[in-house]
Amino acid sequence: MIALCIFLWSLFLLLQACHEPKMLRFARLQKPAWLQRTRALRFVLPPMVLGVCVAERASTAIPVWVATFSVAALLVALGWAGLARYRELLLTTAEVRAAALRKE
Amino acid sequence: MQDTLRTRMGWLHAWVGFAAGLLLFCVFTSGCLAVFDTELTRWLQPEAPPQTAAFSPRSLDHVLPAVHDLLAQGEKPFVTLPSARDPYLRLEHHDGHEFLTVPYNPQTGERLNVRATAGGTFFYDLHYTMRSGVYGETVVAFAGLALLLTIGSGIIIHLKGLVSDLMLLRPFAARLRAWLDVHVVAAVVFLPFILLMAYSGTFIRARTLFPPVSYLASLENAFRVSAPSAAHRPEKPAVPIPEAFPPLAPLVAEAERTIGAGQTGYILFQPQTILVSRTDSSGPLLTREHVDFSPVDGHVLRHVLLPGAITHTEQVLKGLHYARWTGVGMRWLYFLSGAMGAVMFASGSIIFLMKRRRQSGERIMFRIAEGLAIGSVVGLPMGALAFFWANRLLPISLPDRPLAEGHVFLAVWVLSVVSGMAWSLLGRPLQGWKIQLFCLGGLGFFLTPLDLATRPGVAFFHVPTVFAATDLVALFLAFVSFQMARRL
Incomplete structure (x- = not known):
């Protein structure tokens, strides 16, 4: 159940990150065109996670809901940092290659 | 106006944060280890077999001679029943710092031959007293107040970028930027947990902060209690201890008729009573409901369940702070959140030093x-x-x-x-x-x-x-x- 909650939160936070211009700039990404179609999903996911937590055990739903959010946010932050680094290296390599080709 | 407030809060956040942060780093680190105290005790007693037979209530009677000895020494022994988390029957007592435990076979009641250790509860004692008794408890309680202050000022400083910077982590940027990101991600993302722990921890120790007697007398008392470092010497019981205790299995069965089947957690022995108490793992409401029996003939003395809204608030906050109701998954979430709290304090202290190194190095x-x-x-x-x-x-x-x-x-x-x-x-x-x-x-x-x-x-x-x-x-x-x- 905790794994499912973390997965759903990660999905929500990924969509949230795709909406943040600062995050997109950091990862050198363009705002994807399909993002508009996922607006509803973005708002549905948090209550859906809460529903999963309540269904599992109502008395402990809120702590589990909040704790899984924190872990998912940490995972997305780490993943996004990795993606940004990968894209930075990719673009730097491409620029170096282009410069080398221009010289030739 | 807003800028001025932010600047002022920045000063408060940095200085109070650094002064209390080094101690709070220790509190959070030991706290996240204390979440797994029972599991760490198992690591620290490797002689105990990993698999055990099913629990038989009759095995409880084999522990009674050891219970009697501890009572005669003036200790307050208690027996923890096997659970999904810990498969052994354990005889425990508090030595003034930690709960020393001896595991028993849950089926036969035979004592397991294991090494003596402070166990995982070593970190529990470190967490809330820094192993300095009442004096340490007072210092940690005040550090909890400082933490609440630091969190409040931190939220005001970071209010503008609270959502946009939520997951912005740039570990390969300039050093100060990278540490700031680590600090912000650890603090903002885990803010609900850190706030809950700060509030509930301070609430639990409210008696230390607001003592029923004057502060001066309270501090005097604290110093008097914690000053001698001599070994813990329990007082001899004034009330005579019964020669033999009644069989425990019928007592547990009787108690479970009141507190629910399978809900018994531990049995506490006192010269005048045997308390059969509800397990802490039954839920976030830490009621510690218990049924008391006579140690002479085993008849029911009373059933204790504290009522009232204030009591329930205290029980919920204690339950959420101690996290004894959690399963393995939630326990790991607590551990990770505690570790991230420690990362927040460590990165905050490093940023504090980095910012001042050029000017005051x-x-x-x-x-x-x-x-x-x-x-x-x-x-x-x-x-x-x-x-x-x-x-x-x-x-x-x-x-x-x-x-x-x-x-x-x-x-x-x-x-x-x-x-x-x-x-x-x-x-x-x-x-x-x-x-x-x-x-x-x-x-x-x-x-x-x-x-x-x-x-x-x-x-x-x-x-x-x-x-x-x-x-x-x-x-x-x-x-x-x-x-x-x-x-x-």
């Missing part, structure tokens, strides 16, 4: 502050790992073994502070950080080989989870330490 106070930061941020985890090493390397027949483990922990921690301070005062703090990080990495990395070499009956392809998890966390800590030392 030569000042003696700055050097002392950096020495203390080294001793706290690296020294405490080193001490904790040394505690695990001591558990496996100290002779099993050593008298006062639990105390010796604690002394090793303290010695390594003090050595780390002294060494950090020396390097800092010599004007080479980076050297101090690096050496200690490498030492920490070494202690963590070699814990697995040590575990494999000193655990009786170890089989490489059948590693019980508690051992594997402890070793893997130590390995991960070693990896992070080596990486940090390399990148300094």
Whole structure:
């Protein structure tokens, strides 16, 4: 159940990150065109996670809901940092290659 | 206006945060270890077999002679029943610092031959008293208040970028930027947990902050209690102890008729009563409901369940703070959140020093502050790992073994502070950080080989989870330490 909650939160936070211009700039990404179609999903996911937590055990739903959010946010932050680094290296390599080709 | 408020809050956040942060780092680190106190006790007593037979209530009677002995010594022994978390029957008592435990076979009641250890509750005592009794408890309670202040000022400082910077982590940016990101991500993302822990922890220790007698008398009392470092000497009971206790199985069955089947957690023995209490794992409401029996003939004396809204509020906050109701998954979430709280304090302290190094790096106070930061941020985890090493390397027949483990922990921690301070005062703090990080990495990395070499009956392809998890966390800590030392 905790794994499912973390997965759903990660999905929500990924969509949230795709909406943040600062995050997109950091990862050198363009705002994807399909993002508009996922607006509803973005708002549905948090209550859906809460529903999963309540269904599992109502008395402990809120702590589990909040704790899984924190872990998912940490995972997305780490993943996004990795993606940004990968894209930075990719673009730097491409620029170096282009410069080398221009010289030739 | 807003800028002024932010600037003022920045000052408050930095100074209060640094002053209390080094202590709070220790509180959070020991707290996240204390979440797994029972599991760590199992790691620290490797002789106990990983698999045990099913619990038989008749086995309880085999523990009674040992209970009688402890009562005669003036202790307050209690028996913890087997659970999904811990398969043994355990006889425990508090020695003034931690709960010393002796495991018993849950089916036969036979005492298991294991080494004496301070166990995982060592970190529990460290968490809320810093092993300094009431005096330490007061200091930690005030640090909790400082934490609430730091959180409030931190929220005001970071209000503008609270959502946009929520997951912005740039580890490959400039050093100060990278540390700031680590600090913000750890603090903002885990803010609900940190706030809950700060509030509930301070609430639980409210009696220390607002004593029923005057502050002066309370402080005087605190010093009087914590000053002598002599061993804990329990008072002899004034009431005579019964020669023989009634069989415990019918008492447990009777209690379960009131508090629910399978809800019994532990049995506390006092000269005048036997308390059969509800398990802490039954839910976040830590009621500690109990049924009391006569120790002479076993008849029911009373059923105690405290009512009232204020009591329930206290029970919920205690339940959420102690996290004894949690399963394995939630326990790991608590552990991770506590670890991220510690990362928040460590990164905050490092940022504080980095920002002031150019202007005040030569000042003696700055050097002392950096020495203390080294001793706290690296020294405490080193001490904790040394505690695990001591558990496996100290002779099993050593008298006062639990105390010796604690002394090793303290010695390594003090050595780390002294060494950090020396390097800092010599004007080479980076050297101090690096050496200690490498030492920490070494202690963590070699814990697995040590575990494999000193655990009786170890089989490489059948590693019980508690051992594997402890070793893997130590390995991960070693990896992070080596990486940090390399990148300094």
